[in-house]
Amino acid sequence: MAGRYFAPRVIALLAHPRRLRLVLAGAVFAGLVLAAALMPATGEILGKAARFVGVALAAEIARMGAPSRIFSAIGARSLEIFLGHQFFIAGAGVMIVALGGPGVATGIVLTPAISLVAVAGSVALREVLGAARMDFIYAPPPPLAHHPSRGAVGAAQG
Missing domain, CATH: 1.10.287 (Helix Hairpins)
Structure with missing residues (x-):
């Protein structure tokens, strides 16, 4: 039919x-x-x-179309997502174990949901830390930071 x-x-x-x-x-x-x-x-x-x-x-x-824009936005924020997502995934894991443990069906449903919460939570955490003037958490250590050479800066300034 x-x-x-x-x-x-x-x-x-x-x-x-x-x-x-x-x-x-x-x-x-x-x-x-x-x-x-x-x-x-x-x-x-x-x-x-x-x-x-x-x-x-x-x-x-x-x-x-639309998913491409979503993945591009995620890619542009990959550092903050990489640094923050683990906290949200660990928290979700603790909750799952506390509520009775995972099963196959639970994993199929919860895995995408936890991923969404981890990504959105990481972006929100970045915004909160930025508002609290704690941006240094996302900055590389000074010895590893990219510093343009003086010649390139002078040439760019013309």
């Missing part, structure tokens, strides 16, 4: 190569996650494969 009524829409959706790759990568990712959950003996191998396919899926999503 679904094929009878929705086939033209599905064909139109998949006619674009990028959408087709996105759907295929999503289906493979979902299949690997499900297989890892149902076959514990092969879970480690399938879990690693799912991670690789997940990266390919994220790369494909990043090439699309």
